[in-house]
Amino acid sequence: MTQAPALEVRNLTTTFAGGRLTAVNDVSFTVLPGEVLGLVGESGSGKSVTLRSIMRLLPASGAVSGHVRWQGRDILTMSDADLRGVRGGQISMIFQEPMTALNPVLPVFTQIEENLKAHTDLDRAARAARARDLMDLVGIPDAARRLKEYPHQFSGGMRQRVMIAIALAGNPTLLLADEPTTALDVTIQDQILKLILDLRDELSMSVVLVTHDLGVVAATCDRIAVMYAGRIVETGTVRDVFAQPAHAYTRGLLGSVPHAGTERSMLLSIEGTPPPLDRIPAGCAFNPRCDFATGPCRARVPVLEDLAPGRSVACFNRTAVTAAGSPV
């Protein structure tokens, strides 16, 4: 249980517009080797920005502080040359929309090969062979022919497989997946998630999976970190959090997912929408939408407190929330 984490994020804070907008606020979490961590929240909760901050992939207007420890070094302070070695080599990232994330004017082979060229010592012939192997690995049939094709000649699911093949080219030990299945049909979603899990086992990678879909989390993740308005509000194993959510927001998210096989009941929905970055409420950011909110919630920001090893929550009324039970 006391394994050294593969990735350790400490006090990560990302601001935009000269510090006026805070997209990620004092976020800390760890990823263990071989583990799948689900980073969950509604749109605008800061989960994608968190991923991109880890890789320093922000527009010029974004500023990141904190620490991202990776193999004894801090990604946020390393040189650009070192960063290039980490990006795509040790840590790979896949994006939500493979149609826009793959370059439309380059054949798939070029897009895989440039990654191999950047991160391996393979010669030309070996890179071509490896590119075919990668296509096989992610389940794209007829690899030799399809490598010559362009992204628009692939279906949505196949495109996402191409992106995964590119991500795997540098033999990463950590895969950052930003909503990898959101743009896909449900049946294709399952195939892609299964592929990611299989690859995790086969290549012993860790995975951080950003999603707003708790069904995806339940099916794939070992642990979960729930984000709201740029902060992590609850973490724990998927089993613990689903069985006994301790934050009102987590409880609301779980209540909004339909479940097959159980008695029919009304779906809970969380009233309202997440606050825009320039109007985050005082106190707990969730308090205007929260059924459990009391005086302290409007005055102070709750900090993450450990309930048990590996299980923490940032909620003043966690006892009441826990007592209300899981809606699942």
Added chain:
Amino acid sequence: MHLASFIVRRLLQLIPTLLFILIVVFVLVRLLPGDPASAILGDRALDADVERINRELGLDRSLPVQFAVFAKSVATGNLGNSIHLKLPVAELIAARLPITILLTVMAALIAVLFAVPLAFVAALRRGRAADSVVRGAFQVGLSMPVFYLGLILLTVFGARLGWFPVGGYGDGFLDHLYHLFLPALTLALSLSAILMRNLRAAIIGVIDAEYVQFARAKGLRPRLILSRHVLRNALISTVALFGLSIGTLLGGAVITETVFAIPGAGRLMVDSIYGRDYPVVQGLTIALAVLVSLTFLLTDLVQAWLDPRVAR
């Protein structure tokens, strides 16, 4: 392959285009005020002489017949004889057009050499001093008329400083290049301003694209990201604009050749229009139109090469 059938299709499309050009040229020349017979013979010509000239030139026949004769001879490469110079038009064009083509190609190259690096500087330093300087300078270049700019360059670098000849075409290829440099520069400036603005906007549109972010996430070198992922995608629209600008460039060559006294097709065109030299005007217009059509074809091919989705 896709590309081969695309080229064939594109070549077939040239046929109706060329036919249309022939009709337009034929009609336009006949709509010009004045007629060749009085231009040749002067105001006090006798009616009999006018009739004789018209008969010699075939102008006494009906328009459809004139067009049929015209189309047939063009198709066989015979563009007739110049009324004034008494030379075959094809020969005249063969002598003069290459000069204009060389001038245009030089101008296009200079324009691209200016536009591409400066577009990158402006786009990558968007909103900062370098961006403002580049855009401001090009705004001036864009708003200045070609003949005025030509005269300034001619006065400063030709007459005052003596670095370049003030006119003419010179002897031998290198001397041609030397003589054509100032006129080409004159022509290039407004084109490079247009290209720079377009490419700058295109680069800004592409640089935040997801596939560029993905390329960064792959740990590629910035230079490779710019050349392979950014430039290639940004160029697609700029190449289209470049192709469309070639026609304008040829039009600008007419003025430039006049200012710099270059014996190119532009000068020939101006002289022939004044002299009502119908066969030369017709022949030149056709030659220039074919040239522009071929440029469009080339543009399409470059685009198809840049963007595989075009050739579908």
